[in-house]
């Protein structure tokens with residue numbers, strides 16, 4: 677899907693927001709949800725999404741909602757740092773399939789990084805164990 681197109685509320689993140697699909701949640705309020713990526717590129721790979729904005733990508737986002745979203749990204753990234761003690765943290769966000777986007781509901785990736793440990797493939801690695809993701813989510817949530 678290119679940058680053009682309509683928002684499809686059948687996407688997996690919309691289902692997570694509506695409670696129709698499971699997620700290992702780190703944080704949730706009226707505006708945002710943070711949860712573990714099920715195909716993590718590193719241990720602790722976390723996603724942060726807005727709840728209200730039907731934006732497929734950064735370009736379509738309501739600036740007011742974006743402000744809350746990026747503040748939550750910072751807050752969760754700080755908690756990831758406290759919980760997992762990575763050497764670095766990559767924050768990414770993809771717009772359009774040619775850029776690497778695979779789910780068309782705006783989201784930011786928080787990818788903790790350790791010296792000498794390469795990231796897994798984007799959206800293409802193995803599925804993580806749900807219990808491990810729940811444990812990681814709880815560890816990160818405890819540092820919020």
Ligand code: AMP
Pocket residue numbers: 688697699712713714715716723769770776777778779780798799800
């Ligand atoms: P992007 O390719 O930037 O659109 O990122 C989508 C991300 O969502 C990828 O990193 C996928 O691994 C991840 N993902 C896909 N399905 C799920 C799901 N059900 N729960 C959590 N993460 C998911």
